[in-house]
Amino acid sequence: MNVEDVAAQLLGAYETGKPIAPIVEDHPEATVTDAYRIQQEQVRTWTTAGEVVKGHKVGLSSAAMQEQMGVDQPDYGHLLSGMFHLEQQPIPAGRFLQPRIEPEIAFVLGRPLAGPGVTAADAARAVEFVLPALEIVDSRIRDWKISIVDTIADNASSGGVVLGSRPTPLSAVDLRLVGCTLHLGGTLAATGAGGAVLGSPLNALVWLANTVGPLGVTLEPGHVVLPGSMTRAFPVTAGDTVQATMGELGSVTAVFT
Template sequence: MMSTAVHKAAELLATAADTGTPCPPVRDLFADGDIDAAYAVQRLHAERELAAGHRLIGRKIGLTSPAVQRQLGVDQPDFGALFSTMALADDGSVPAGRLLQPKIEAEIALVLGADLTGRDCTPADVRAATASVSPALEIVDSRIADWDITIVDTVADNASSGLFVLGDARVSIGDVEPAAVEMRLYRGAELVSEGSGRDCLGDPLNAAAWLASTLARRGEPLRAGDVVLTGALGPMVPAVAGDVFTARISDLGSVRISFAPDGSAS
């Protein structure tokens, strides 16, 4: 049975999301560094989303960039669930008030064409299972006040997931080397973040192999059709109403999102 602390943390995070008011960190409800308990909280969130009729469409990998790890004071990757309600169209808009404390990062997205069920999945396995590759923006968010998080907090909070955008380009894995891509993220015309595929655990395929193996060991393997956000290629950047971001990733093209001005409904 799940502990009272797990249910309490899930309730705090759900209330924060529902009310738009961030909550205190949840880490103090658990033993120091209890990541298993944090994933139990995340599982309750997933069950809530599924019960509401939202489809699970993939997974995100977080904390793969050393720069982002330094920003958040953590030292290992994590993962969260992607639901149908989190996907936005390329060149779309984030509605005003949709998120609490958004930040944005650019990354590579994989769309799988085959299941990945191996408990010791390799980058070669990921490559063979990948149907297409796209540029992506992940708009991370935290239900915890002031982003005051440890890895326990972010895992419990669905890996600080918010929304995501896949670029319209669908590139064959045979036409791109994910480790070699170069990324530049612009706010308007201003360069605000940059990095490369090697900034994501040395290779985004390494990150995806870690995720596939981890999920297979948990009995929740990646399936054909899943979207995998492989992790940030550079530092994440705060986003505010009225911002427009464009990421350009070599060999993959670009992806764009705007944040609706305050008072806008779209």
């Protein structure tokens, strides 16, 4: 398998707006390692063009999302500067191919975090504050027919991020017990809790640091880390308004036009 060729196919899907066939159909021999190499090739293309890595996302970290996507392990992707959108401000739905939305508790780091060997205590010390967030997941793979290789190669199905504007210190909240209600157009679509994310969202941050650390990646101060969704993902389209309310963390709203 030629990593550069597959990366070019995925980059082409961004430009044409047309998803590609699952990678594993043409490359059944592809491994998770191959998939991360494809992801890194795209990140190099984006940063060369002027984008800046602003953080990472952990995907497929809840039982609900693993069941929905048919996979059995988490993955990670990169958050680039162009992926961030302001809450309550119009987000053009047409910039995405097959968007879905997920409620998450976003970590904002105040200290560097580098694995291996990161513990929950290390991770907690590195977090400056948390924010309510909505992640827009998207797939450049046709009909979301993804294996773990497909989603990793596709930058963990990243699309966009909407952060709330009320920072909360980690010491002021028990992440496991934070409840979430997700409303689409004023209708309750789902409920969830922080404990759905690997037992605690903090565990996802530990997993990420220890997974990327051996690759020479340090999670930097100011970076945003999305630990995973508290509910299943829901399709969104132009005209939709989505609000996630997370108890003492407050709420965050995304508006699609």
